[in-house]
Amino acid sequence: xxxxxxxxxxxxxxxxxxxxxxxxxxxxxxxxxxxxxxxxxxxxxxxxxxxxxxxxxxxxxxxxxxxxxxxxxxxxxxxxxxxxxxxxxxxxxxxxxxxxxxxxxxxxxxxxxxxxxxxxxxxxxxxxxxxxxxxxxxxxxxxxxxxxxxxxxxxxxxxxxxxxxxxxxxxxxxxxxxxxxxxxxxxxxxxxxxxxxxxxxxxxxxxxxxxxxxxxxxxxxxxxxxxxxxxxxxxxxxxxxxxxxxxxxxxxxxxxxxxxxxxxxxxxxxxxxxxxxxxxxxxxxxxxxxxxxxxxxxxxxxxxxxxxxxxxxxxxxxxxxxxxxxxxxxxxxxxxxxxxxx
Amino acid sequence: xxxxxxxxxxxxxxxxxxxxxxxxxxxxxxxxxxxxxxxxxxxxxxxxxxxxxxxxxxxxxxxxxxxxxxxxxxxxxxxxxxxxxxxxxxxxxxxxxxxxxxxxxxxxxxxxxxxxxxxxxxxxxxxxxxxxxxxxxxxxxxxxxxxxxxxxxxxxxxxxxxxxxxxxxxxxxxxxxxxxxxxxxxxxxxxxxxxxxxxxxxxxxxxxxxxxxxxxxxxxxxxxxxxxxxxxxxxxxxxxxxxxxxxxxxxxxxxxxxxxxxxxxxxxxxxxxxxxxxxxxxxxxxxxxxxxxxxxxxxxxxxxxxxxxxxxxxxxxxxxxxxxxxxxxxxxxxxxxxxxxxxxxxxxxxxxxxxxxxxxxxxxxxxxxxxxxxxxxxxxxxxxxxxxxxxxxxxxxxxxxxxxxxxxxxxxxxxxxxxxxxxxxxxxxxxxxxx
Numbered sequence: 001x002x003x004x005x006x007x008x009x010x011x012x013x014x015x016x017x018x019x020x021x022x023x024x025x026x027x028x029x030x031x032x033x034x035x036x037x038x039x040x041x042x043x044x045x046x047x048x049x050x051x052x053x054x055x056x057x058x059x060x061x062x063x064x065x066x067x068x069x070x071x072x073x074x075x076x077x078x079x080x081x082x083x084x085x086x087x088x089x090x091x092x093x094x095x096x097x098x099x100x101x102x103x104x105x106x107x108x109x110x111x112x113x114x115x116x117x118x119x120x121x122x123x124x125x126x127x128x129x130x131x132x133x134x135x136x137x138x139x140x141x142x143x144x145x146x147x148x149x150x151x152x153x154x155x156x157x158x159x160x161x162x163x164x165x166x167x168x169x170x171x172x173x174x175x176x177x178x179x180x181x182x183x184x185x186x187x188x189x190x191x192x193x194x195x196x197x198x199x200x201x202x203x204x205x206x207x208x209x210x211x212x213x214x215x216x217x218x219x220x221x222x223x224x225x226x227x228x229x230x231x232x233x234x235x236x237x238x239x240x241x242x243x244x245x246x247x248x249x250x251x252x253x254x255x256x257x258x259x260x261x262x263x264x265x266x267x268x269x270x271x272x273x274x275x276x277x278x279x280x281x282x283x284x285x286x287x288x289x290x291x292x293x294x295x296x297x298x299x300x301x302x303x304x305x306x307x308x309x310x311x312x313x314x315x316x317x318x319x320x321x322x323x324x325x326x327x328x329x330x331x332x333x334x335x336x337x338x339x340x341x342x
Numbered sequence: 343x344x345x346x347x348x349x350x351x352x353x354x355x356x357x358x359x360x361x362x363x364x365x366x367x368x369x370x371x372x373x374x375x376x377x378x379x380x381x382x383x384x385x386x387x388x389x390x391x392x393x394x395x396x397x398x399x400x401x402x403x404x405x406x407x408x409x410x411x412x413x414x415x416x417x418x419x420x421x422x423x424x425x426x427x428x429x430x431x432x433x434x435x436x437x438x439x440x441x442x443x444x445x446x447x448x449x450x451x452x453x454x455x456x457x458x459x460x461x462x463x464x465x466x467x468x469x470x471x472x473x474x475x476x477x478x479x480x481x482x483x484x485x486x487x488x489x490x491x492x493x494x495x496x497x498x499x500x501x502x503x504x505x506x507x508x509x510x511x512x513x514x515x516x517x518x519x520x521x522x523x524x525x526x527x528x529x530x531x532x533x534x535x536x537x538x539x540x541x542x543x544x545x546x547x548x549x550x551x552x553x554x555x556x557x558x559x560x561x562x563x564x565x566x567x568x569x570x571x572x573x574x575x576x577x578x579x580x581x582x583x584x585x586x587x588x589x590x591x592x593x594x595x596x597x598x599x600x601x602x603x604x605x606x607x608x609x610x611x612x613x614x615x616x617x618x619x620x621x622x623x624x625x626x627x628x629x630x631x632x633x634x635x636x637x638x639x640x641x642x643x644x645x646x647x648x649x650x651x652x653x654x655x656x657x658x659x660x661x662x663x664x665x666x667x668x669x670x671x672x673x674x675x676x677x678x679x680x681x682x683x684x685x686x687x688x689x690x691x692x693x694x695x696x697x698x699x700x701x702x703x704x705x706x707x708x709x710x711x712x713x714x715x716x717x718x719x720x721x722x723x724x725x726x727x728x729x730x731x732x733x734x735x736x737x738x739x740x741x742x743x744x745x746x747x748x749x750x751x752x753x754x755x756x757x758x759x760x761x762x763x764x765x766x767x768x769x770x771x772x773x774x775x776x777x
Contacts, residue, residue: 047457051453051454051456051457051458052453053453054408054449054452054453055446055449055450055453057449058441058445058449061441061445062438062442064415064416064419064441065434065437065438065442068430068433068434069430069434069439070434072427072431073427073430075418075426075430076423076424076738077740079418079419079423079426080419080420080421080738083741084745084748084749086416087749087752090413090416091752091756093409094410094413094756094760095756097408097409098406098409098763102402106770147739147740148740296434296435296506296507297502300507307438307439307443311443312442315446315450318447318450318451322451322453325454325461326453338459340457340459
């Protein structure tokens with residue numbers, strides 16, 4: 001297999017794992033001000049993600065770093081063309097991170113209220129902006145040999161917004177299901193109910209997204225050329241429906257596992273449609289950024305492949321180990337008793 | 343202002359702000375890990391109290407280091423797209439490796455350390471902070487190998503319209519990167535040592551938890567003395583390497599205009615860039631500059647006039663920063679030495695003036711570290727990659743001054759507020775003392 005193809009797959013995997021892992025943290029953050037009824041419950045929500053949010057966000061840094069190392073031209077143009085959108089994303093992620101870390105380190109209602117808003121906005125904006133960004137990448141950016149002809153406003157087109165909404169809803173359900181697995185009693189039930197309530201909306205938006213994709217993008221071309229690939233969107237849709245079945249059967253862990261699969265398969269569905277493009281151009285096919293015209297040299301890709309194949313399994317191993325250590329549910333009692341809790 | 347100037351300003355603001363948190367993390371992670379190890383080994387509860395108190399301050403600082411770090415990776419693409427396209431083949435690799443081998447370890451085990459007190463054994467808990475310390479220092483290595491490549495590019499060939507990596511071994515054994523790594527991490531240890539000594543001094547002045555803070559102070563004093571000396575040794579190697587690989591930067595750091603054999607070191611210098619000379623020069627130590635640069639007293643040193651005007655770094659900021667850093671470095675060695683002596687004699691509590699000095703000395707190593715980066719980055723101008731690519735050619739083509747104004751103001755406001763919160767929290771927990 002060509003190294004460009006290997007890195008295309010790794011690129012997709014990094015984004016998929018990132019969205020699967022940070023998706024539930026972002027979802028938890030969006031629910032923060034709505035699901036929790038008291039300060040203690042808000043603390044429970046923060047403590048369910050406290051030990052893992054930072055490690056989850058590193059998948060984003062790695063996806064970014066991998067784009068830089070493997071497809072430098074794509075990294076350069078994507079980040080500079082989407083300058084203002086990425087700036088907003090950056091600010092939101094910074095605010096989310098400090099809000100999680102600092103909320104519990106001060107007292108007073110004002111202090112906590114401020115960071116609560118930070119968690120809410122710092123979670124909603126990234127979810128939306130990532131969706132908008134990927135929606136626009138699926139459509140293609142207005143770029144040609146002379147540069148980029150779009151703006152922040154042009155990114156907020158119908159398809160971009162539908163994808164943004166899809167991401168927001170997907171992470172809301174994903175976060176709700178995570179909380180139904182990670183919290184106790186009434187809070188856990190409320191989280192499960194929230195997932196049940198949001199799920200139909202997610203389903204409608206997902207269907208709309210799949211239909212509009214046929215008109216707004218060329219993602220389906222690859223599927224028409226090799227129908228076997230349709231297995232990926234089929235798994236995505238089955239997992240989405242399976243999620244609801246497991247919710248009805250009161251099997252929260254399986255429902256959460258389904259939402260993990262859904263998130264990853266949604267990302268794969270889109271990225272497979274892009275191949276061999278990383279960012280297609282919507283106005284000049286020759287200016288599309290493909291894995292071939294934007295990649296690093298074979299030498300660099302080889303070195304990076306060796307590094308990835310040695311270290312990614314190690315990372316996955318210690319991550320699973322740490323997730324297992326923190327597998328138990330977090331209760332109001334726990335955060336009240338534990339002096340190290342946030 | 344144009345996009346280049348604004349983007350440089352923004353890079354300066356965001357990287358210098360980020361580098362307020364990094365050095366303390368580098369050093370305090372090791373000190374905290376050492377404290378916890380002492381607790382695991384001796385069972386002495388004071389060490390547990392120390393781990394928790396200094397660990398809390400470590401975490402407040404760490405959080406801001408993490409979130410401001412994301413910006414660092416994004417802005418190469420956002421503001422420096424031409425740079426990223428041109429050198430991504432060789433410069434992207436160390437960044438991606440940094441994330442893979444270091445960031446994951448650091449972020450996963452910090453989570454385990456914060457929340458794992460009652461979930462894993464004492465030994466595993468102590469191991470997790472050691473892994474954080476190791477990963478933090480490892481991430482410094484990769485980022486400084488990347489920066490070292492910008493200072494002294496190796497292992498590449500210019501082809502296909504860009505710099506392509508041809509020798510990964512050369513990239514990771516680049517002496518410039520290793521000198522920078524050694525000099526930078528040890529300067530981080532100094533920051534941490536003076537941070538611990540300063541806060542301990544605050545409490546010793548008030549006779550608070552005397553035993554606790556005396557032990558902390560003594561531990562930090564030894565760590566600080568060793569580190570200040572190592573910084574100076576690393577600095578000496580760095581300077582000698584700079585004279586060899588970046589002679590223009592070296593000449594600017596010393597404000598040396600004429601090429602000379604057996605160059606002396608002037609203690610008093612006021613550079614005059616316009617007239618290409620020094621307005622004032624005084625108290626010359628003969629041959630010392632040649633000795634410093636090439637470790638031989640009559641080596642020839644190239645003066646700034648031997649470089650075309652458009653390839654000289656700005657002399658003023660490079661020279662002043664280098665001098666100040668250098669002076670602060672020696673002052674810090676002296677303070678650390680006194681700290682060790684007074685700690686050994688057990689006369690700390692009665693030396694009020696010294697304790698007051700140590701309290702107000704907390705910012706000095708931070709300042710020295712920032713000045714060092716000014717020398718490194720301003721001194722490399724007009725190049726972004728020394729001799730290969732000019733900074734003016736590296737900036738993104740697609741962004742407008744208005745966009746960068748917005749982001750620069752945004753970063754300044756956001757980072758300014760975060761800085762206030764950070765100082766508030768650090769002061770609050772530092773004053774509160776251990777529980």
